[in-house]
Amino acid sequence: MSDAERSSRQALSVGLLLYGLWIMRTPDGYHFLDAVDLPIHETGHLVFAWGSEVITALGGTLFQLMVPAAFAIYFALRRDWHSATVPAWWIGQNGWNIARYVADARAQELPLVGGGEHDWAFLLSEWDLLGQDQIIAGRIRVAGLVVMVGAAVAGWWLIRREPRTAP
Numbered sequence: 001m002s003d004a005e006r007s008s009r010q011a012l013s014v015g016l017l018l019y020g021l022w023i024m025r026t027p028d029g030y031h032f033l034d035a036v037d038l039p040i041h042e043t044g045h046l047v048f049a050w051g052s053e054v055i056t057a058l059g060g061t062l063f064q065l066m067v068p069a070a071f072a073i074y075f076a077l078r079r080d081w082h083s084a085t086v087p088a089w090w091i092g093q094n095g096w097n098i099a100r101y102v103a104d105a106r107a108q109e110l111p112l113v114g115g116g117e118h119d120w121a122f123l124l125s126e127w128d129l130l131g132q133d134q135i136i137a138g139r140i141r142v143a144g145l146v147v148m149v150g151a152a153v154a155g156w157w158l159i160r161r162e163p164r165t166a167p
Contacts, residue, residue: 001162009082013155016089020148023096037097040067042113054126057119064094085155092151095144103137105130
């Protein structure tokens with residue numbers, strides 16, 4: 001790996017860490033990846049429409065996690081470990097979006113695409129957990145934090161361990 005590629009990958013890992021910290025400090029704000037995550041979430045409802053109403057509602061969130069997981073698996077199979085940490089970080093970032101949606105289950109203040117039913121209000125009601133939306137959201141937020149920070153630190157560490165190539 002060239003020094004330029006090494007530097008670029010290190011900068012990416014640091015950038016993801018900083019972006020993740022910004023997301024954590026502004027959990028209710030708009031973030032660039034929200035424009036990517038939302039269409040993936042909505043597509044998940046279509047992908048899982050074959051199932052029950054619960055499966056269809058849960059499909060948005062599942063697909064939001066499955067898409068970056070597929071990229072992480074792809075890079076891991078190629079043994080490009082640093083690249084695998086980037087979509088792993090994305091999974092953690094999605095945790096923050098999911099937590100925001102779960103936390104809104106009782107209040108239902110978030111604008112919904114097409115004004116449809118609130119997935120997490122429906123799901124938590126189905127599972128008799130609606131009164132615990134804040135607790136569940138907090139746990140998802142912590143998991144997202146651990147994954148985001150862990151992936152960014154792992155990416156930086158993996159690049160530091162890469163052997164240098166002669167110029």
